[in-house]
Amino acid sequence: MASPITTNTGAGYGLDIKNIVSVLVNADTSAKANQIARQTSNNSAMISGIGSLRSALTAFQDAMKKLNDKNAPSFNAFAGTSADEKVVKIKSSNSAVAGTYDIKVDKLATASKVASKQFAGGASTAIGAGELTISQNGKDYKVNVASGATLQSVRDQINKEMSSNGITANIINEAGGSRLVFSSTTTGKGSDISVGGIPELAINGTQPISGSGAGYISGLAQDAEFSIDGLALKSPKNTVDQAISGLTLELTGVSTGGNPTKATVALDNEGLKKSVQSFVDAYNTLQKAVTALVTPEKDANGNVKSLGPLTNDPTTRSLLGDVRKVLTEVGAGDKLTTLSQLGINTQKDGTLEFNSTKFTSALNDKKLGSEIQELFTGTNGLFERMNKAIDPYNSTGGMLDSRKTNLDKAAKNLENQQAALDRRTELLTASLTKKFSALDTALAKMKKQGEQITSIFEAMNAQAKKS
Incomplete structure (x- = not known):
């Protein structure tokens, strides 16, 4: 049975207008409100899940990049x-x-370092306009010095235009004046710098400095x-x-x-083992992160409490399939072509198991150490194939990026739906409140009229008893 309507808050007849309107509005809008809330929660969870998945993929690719650093190779035998x-x-x-x-x-091996003659005026010394020619290893580099230049501005211009060629300049202030000093990153005999074109900056880089004159500073460049x-x-x-x-x-x-x-x-068997273990750890970190995103949460009795944010997501399933496929592909090596030969195998939960005993046997007994680098980092090696599998999903504009864009659009659409529902709720509340207020007033009027009629009949009955 429905709860009776209380009448203790109306200003006229006493209808509980606020409660009546709330019940009616809720009956009209609750289904849509619940739908929007459910869809918003699911959409937000998926946006968060896509972000977590992309972060996990990026971390895995960064780990492979670090292991494939050409300046610090990780798989040298x-x-x-x-x-x-x-x-x-x-x-x-x-x-x-x-x-x-x-x-x-x-x-x-040393590089050339040469100095101009001394300038008593220091860095602000005026330098004549002209084409400064800096020569090294048979190559001439031109620097056009405009009128009004100073030793300081010429230094700055050289650094701006010549640093890409490994030649820089600075000003050294001696007791007798300032010199423009040229340095080079190029080493080896015959790489001495010479300067010409502007007389006051001319330097013969094969001659030592003499007095206030120009020349090389400490010695000729050498092998x-x-x-x-x-x-x-x-x-x-x-x-x-x-x-x-x-x-x-x-x-x-x-x-x-x-x-x-x-x-x-x-x-370097231990170094190889450490590098392989680093790959296994990086892959397992990725696998566990993805598993957490697609696995439903269960209670102590094994009942599903909530789905993972990417449970049954087709894009994630496709990604996992593509990544796992790379692990089982045969490489292009000679004797070493699969991870299993190194004691690396996939377990039931999708993570990798690394059998160090089998790995040691592969290095010591089967002499496969020299082929490990090719298996992982060689042309069409494991890292290259793995990145090819992941890039369509994780790259800018890739599938996950597009998925995020669509989810953001859905979130905006749900916001608009909620705003529309809020407007409807507000209008409906105002309309029903007005109607029930009028009803409360009418009922109060009718009640007063009834009370007046009752009073008349009571008066007539009293008069009749007296007569």
């Missing part, structure tokens, strides 16, 4: 070490071979001179990648007392 990195640092590639080398550095196992070598650079096959030498200092530094190249 060999590692090079130096007994004294103040003399030489060693970096190995996958084509290195095990061995030891005695490296002695006699000279480091590095070093030896490997007693064999003499020269290099215009201090980074040498052709002296020993598979190794890059970074010469950092001159050998003390002429004593050689021991360099060792050996199999």
